[in-house]
Amino acid sequence: MSFGPHLFLALLEGTVTAFVLAVTALGLSLVFGVMRIVNVAHGEFFMLGAVLAWFCASLVGTPIAGFLFAMIAAPAVVGALALAADRLILRRIEYHPEGTIVATIGLLYILQQAVLTLYGPDARPVSPPVYFTLTFPWFGYSGYKLVVAAISALLLAAVWWLLTRTTLGLYMRAAQQDLEMAQAFGVPARRVYATVFALGAMLAAAAGVLVVPIQQAHYLMGLDPLLLSFIVVIIGGLGSVKGTLVAAFVVGISDGVVSVFFSPTLAKIVATLLVAGVLVVRPGGLFGGDRA
Amino acid sequence: MSGRGAARLLALHLAVLALLFLAQFALPAYHHTNVARIMVLAAYAVGYNILLGYTGLMSLGHAMFFAAGMYGAGLPVYYLGFGAASALGAGIAAGVVLAALFGLMALRTSGVSFLIVSLMFAQAFYLASLYFNEITLGDQGFILSDRLAPLSVGDASVGFHEPAVKYNGALLLFAACLLLGLGLRLSPIGRVLIAIRENEERARLLGYDSYRYKLLSLVVSGGVAAAAGASYALLFSYAGSTFASILFSIYPLLWTLLGGVGTTLGPLIGTGLMFYLVDVASGFTSAYLLVVGVALVVLILWFPQGILGTIRARWLPWLP
Numbered sequence: 352m353s354f355g356p357h358l359f360l361a362l363l364e365g366t367v368t369a370f371v372l373a374v375t376a377l378g379l380s381l382v383f384g385v386m387r388i389v390n391v392a393h394g395e396f397f398m399l400g401a402v403l404a405w406f407c408a409s410l411v412g413t414p415i416a417g418f419l420f421a422m423i424a425a426p427a428v429v430g431a432l433a434l435a436a437d438r439l440i441l442r443r444i445e446y447h448p449e450g451t452i453v454a455t456i457g458l459l460y461i462l463q464q465a466v467l468t469l470y471g472p473d474a475r476p477v478s479p480p481v482y483f484t485l486t487f488p489w490f491g492y493s494g495y496k497l498v499v500a501a502i503s504a505l506l507l508a509a510v511w512w513l514l515t516r517t518t519l520g521l522y523m524r525a526a527q528q529d530l531e532m533a534q535a536f537g538v539p540a541r542r543v544y545a546t547v548f549a550l551g552a553m554l555a556a557a558a559g560v561l562v563v564p565i566q567q568a569h570y571l572m573g574l575d576p577l578l579l580s581f582i583v584v585i586i587g588g589l590g591s592v593k594g595t596l597v598a599a600f601v602v603g604i605s606d607g608v609v610s611v612f613f614s615p616t617l618a619k620i621v622a623t624l625l626v627a628g629v630l631v632v633r634p635g636g637l638f639g640g641d642r643a
Numbered sequence: 644m645s646g647r648g649a650a651r652l653l654a655l656h657l658a659v660l661a662l663l664f665l666a667q668f669a670l671p672a673y674h675h676t677n678v679a680r681i682m683v684l685a686a687y688a689v690g691y692n693i694l695l696g697y698t699g700l701m702s703l704g705h706a707m708f709f710a711a712g713m714y715g716a717g718l719p720v721y722y723l724g725f726g727a728a729s730a731l732g733a734g735i736a737a738g739v740v741l742a743a744l745f746g747l748m749a750l751r752t753s754g755v756s757f758l759i760v761s762l763m764f765a766q767a768f769y770l771a772s773l774y775f776n777e778i779t780l781g782d783q784g785f786i787l788s789d790r791l792a793p794l795s796v797g798d799a800s801v802g803f804h805e806p807a808v809k810y811n812g813a814l815l816l817f818a819a820c821l822l823l824g825l826g827l828r829l830s831p832i833g834r835v836l837i838a839i840r841e842n843e844e845r846a847r848l849l850g851y852d853s854y855r856y857k858l859l860s861l862v863v864s865g866g867v868a869a870a871a872g873a874s875y876a877l878l879f880s881y882a883g884s885t886f887a888s889i890l891f892s893i894y895p896l897l898w899t900l901l902g903g904v905g906t907t908l909g910p911l912i913g914t915g916l917m918f919y920l921v922d923v924a925s926g927f928t929s930a931y932l933l934v935v936g937v938a939l940v941v942l943i944l945w946f947p948q949g950i951l952g953t954i955r956a957r958w959l960p961w962l963p
Binding site for chain 1: 703748751752754755763766771889896930933935938939943944947
């Protein structure tokens, strides 16, 4: 394959990665923006989504039914788990920034070990719900990957609608701007925090369900999306939704291109150094204010 | 700190070190090796505590300094035939240089951003150690015992496989790091670091350049972690990229939290307890990471001051 088509394939792969990454990172970004906390267990919510998708697929006969079941069940289960974590741990330490990081690191290992014990160390495949190939003159491309991009775009649009057109979204934006003032105006801060934490986890779980047919479900798969989400959220500016989306595409596409032409490991190293560059120039991230 | 107070503190720390020295004659072989390992890891935690406990900067990337020391010492021994002393020096130098470079960039951020940045730099370091696996041999690692010349003292020479060499080497390292930590804690520089921890704005207002003090603290902390990593490679004859993974950045945080953040002896207590907790737990379950996870959550929920921190708050306010 010559350079042109090769680059096209890389861009295509990168775009699909970018969509999934945007969904995952948006979850992390919302939690940080509204609650001012970093959820280190975010990648494990992603992993749980993938593992639950495998369970759903093994319970239900056809791949399409399993996929639809997983798209609803996995975020629901993970969201409930996040609510429990919020209630039992985070609220008790009053969302102290560094305490939250330590607690969510603990949660990370608890979830990882639980999945290892209950699900096992194997990577297990899930067949894609739809199976068709897009034929380009140079190569065939899995149609399911485009479905992934489309569903991701729908999820992103849904979050945007939630943020800008609903009361909950208004509460979230108010809490992000000024928590005390928001509370004075009757925003139920505790409920908003719990909802946002669950919503962030559910976005990660949905992204996990989406990638399982491409990636296989494995108990250690949460680390990469976590680190990539961190990279995205830092480059985009902590807490900025617009920045997160733009950065997800920059990071996702460059990750895809470097992965195809060189190696995935090198791509991760490059992305990390990119972050270093951004921080040296703008400590608050590209779209961040002075809050970071 | 009055002269008598300082003398009492020095006596306490020397007594702990003397106890560790005497313990080697009483411990059975299995625990003998364990305690040697604990002392090296506790030195790592002492280094971590200099940054977290004295300066208030939490890092999630200290494994890169530990591993820099490990590779800085291990690779020259493996490829260039360095002796133990020069390898230790090279390891510490590698850690100090890395910490300085990292600090120049990462200290532009603070708080939560610093945490994430440290985590990611450490991950880049870990990935690099895998990527260059032709040199580092990746997560398989390499064994040093057949390359490292035995120590010669006068006419006698002793190899690093001797348990007594391991134990006393580890004790020397730990003693050096502990006393360095104590000295720093009691020095004027340590006072400034604690002022920065308590209120950075105020420290700056008083005319202290907080960036330079934080950089100094990071370099000392990284250097101590690298010394521990280099000693680990030399004493236990192994270097591998597992020691650069995220888990090895989390461990010193856990040990320090358990023992008591900002206490000089807390890292030793935390490391020892956690080591034996994992050791006992892995006797009847392979799920030792669960122990790590639950310990982190329990500590942050109910004992944020750790063991020595609680003792200090309740009974012994003079404890450093």
